[in-house]
Amino acid sequence: MPRKWISVLLLLQLSCHFSPGSCGKVLVWPTEYSHWINMKTILDALVQRGHEVTVLTSSASILVDPNKPSAIQFEIYPTSLTKDDFEDLFTRIISKWTYMPKYAFFTYFSLMQDIIWEYNDCIQTLCKEVVxxxxxxxxLQESRFDVVLADAAGPCGELLAELLKVPFVYSLRFSVGYTIERYSGGLPFPPSYVPVILSELSDHMTFMERVKNMIYVLYFDFWFQTFTEKWDQLCSKALGRPTTLFELMGKADIWLIRTYWDFEFPRPLLPNFVFVGGLHCKPAKPLPKEMEEFAQSSGENGIVVFSLGSMVTNMTEERANVIASALAQLPQKVIWRYDGKKPDTLGPNTRLYKWIPQNDLLDIRRML
Incomplete structure (x- = not known):
């Protein structure tokens, strides 16, 4: 059995009763876009094995669609936020992240801080409206769930687990500065040779780069102290006793890390941190006829699939033309997921699609 499914088996063990043959009830606190796409893979596997899965989602959710036919159950709660509020927020986050000039590290994250705080306020509003x-x-208490599966990028799952008195499992790619993993997961982080994520440093640092890395660590520590203040107040109010967000997060039984260990710089790990990169990959299905013909016409050069993820479908005309011009110089055929105006510099080797079957395309042996 592939190593990446070991974590799913551990989740099954938590969600099952001790008696043989019985299955458990899983409550899910999701987030949006690729986070949800990845988590749904786990949920589908749990359902196939006979577990009862309930996703707690708001009426403002973007991708979590309870109207689609599914064996997964959905508990929809009302919220003062709207779907447009969320879409506008994520659009501004991506726009700022994409088009912000290349400032120095501290200037860049200082400018990003405001919009990340706004995202945090939205998630906290949703959490309040639940707890x-x-x-x-x-x-939820009468439903007698056995385990909570939550995305650590959107806090509240740990608070729900504490209120329901059940264990919980985290799904996470990384937190800024590895702050959550260090403070809540107890993950060792020697800054002398483990670079802070997004710092653009490597594991081969000069003395001054190590000093810089240490300053980054302290910077994000301070960042997250202000980040958690409101959460500490909410958690304490909901539980009726003093507590902190990091304290509740530290009770996670398993951390499912959505990448491969060999994509990371060498660093100490703990047994309950399990790498599950590639869980969303499935056996490929046949491509649409027109796309298949275009891919096969690439000859020995192969093809390139270009996509900026689930959240980016459009960009400025200037940026699109720069990308199209660069892709036009490639000898390969290019399949580009793009939903904007056709760039003037688009080359004959590039085909635009509003949606692409990425999993099926990546099965092509001539893929780069």
């Missing part, structure tokens, strides 16, 4: 909703919480 302070007595009718909903009573329903």
């Amino acid at each position: 302070l909703n007595k009718k909903l919480m009573t329903k």
Whole structure:
């Protein structure tokens, strides 16, 4: 059995009763876009093995669609936020991240801080509307869930688990500065040879780069102290006793890290940190006829699939033309997921698609 599915088996063990043949009830606190796409893979596997999965989602969710036919159950709670609020927020986050000039490290993250704080405020609003909703919480308690599966990028799952008195499992790619993993997961982080993520440093640092790395660590430590203040207040209010967000996060039984260990710089790990990169990969299906013909016409040069992820479908005309011009110089055929105006510099080797079957395309042996 592939190593990446070991974590799923551990999750099954948590969600099952001790008696043989019985299955458990899983409550899910999701986030959006690629985070949800990855988590749904785990949920589908749990359902196939007979577990009862309930996703707790708001009426403002972007991708979590309870109207699609699914064996997964959905508990929808009302919120003061709207879907447009969320889409606008994520659009501004991506736009700022993409088009912000190349400032120095501290200037860059200082400018990013405001919009990340806004995202945090939205997630906290959703959390309040759940944990302070007595009718909903009573329903969840009566459902007698066995485990909570949550995305650490959007806090609240750990608070729900504490209120319901059940264990919980995290899904996470990384937190800024590895702050959550260090403070809540107890993950060792020697700054002398482990570079802070997004710092553009490597594991081969000069003395001054190590000093810089240490300053980055202290910077994000301070960053997250201000980040967690409001969460500490909410958690304490909901539980009726003093506590902190990091304290609740530290109770996670398993951390599912959404990447491969060999993509990371060498660093100490703990047994409950399990790398599950590639869980979303499935056996390829046949491509649409027109796309298949275009891919096969590439000859020995192969093809290039270009996509900027689930959140980026459009960009400025200037940026699109720069990318199109660069792709036009490649000898390969290019399949580009893009939903904007056709760039003037688009080459004959490039085909635009609003949506691409990425999993199926990546099965092509001539893929670069």
